[in-house]
Amino acid sequence: xxxxxxxxxxxxxxxxxxxxxxxxxxxxxxxxGKFIIxxxxxxxxxxxxxxxxxxxxxxxxxxxxxxxxxxxxxxxTLAHAMKISSGGPPVIMVAEEDTFPF
Numbered sequence: 001x002x003x004x005x006x007x008x009x010x011x012x013x014x015x016x017x018x019x020x021x022x023x024x025x026x027x028x029x030x031x032x033g034k035f036i037i038x039x040x041x042x043x044x045x046x047x048x049x050x051x052x053x054x055x056x057x058x059x060x061x062x063x064x065x066x067x068x069x070x071x072x073x074x075x076x077t078l079a080h081a082m083k084i085s086s087g088g089p090p091v092i093m094v095a096e097e098d099t100f101p102f
Contacts, residue, residue: 002097003062004036005069008052012086020080027077031068033059062096 011017028034037056042049059065068074078092 001061003059003065004095004097005033005057005059005065006093006095007055007057007081008050009081009085010052011084013084016080016084020077020084023073023080024077027068027071027073028057030073031059031071032064033057033068062094065094 025035034057035055036058037054039053039055042054057065059068069078
């Protein structure tokens with residue numbers, strides 16, 4: 001089952017964000033992940049969006065996502081994201097696809 005890593009953050013240092021971005025793409029791909037959403041326009045159906053950039057990655061499984069996050073590169077990349085995010089730490093959510101019929 002696919003698993004998703006969703007990140008919301010406000011970038012406080014665009015130059016350092018470019019460094020982060022160049023590191024995160026090969027890391028995600030190395031673990032079988034790919035970008036689904038990469039900072040496009042957000043339109044909430046209810047409530048308000050707080051304006052933070054939103055990125056969603058898809059992994060082939062929760063195990064692959066966890067291997068990525070637990071890797072040396074994953075820990076380093078997360079620490080870098082914390083440094084370049086203003087307005088508090090980035091919001092990071094993980095979800096696994098469910099096959100529950102509606």
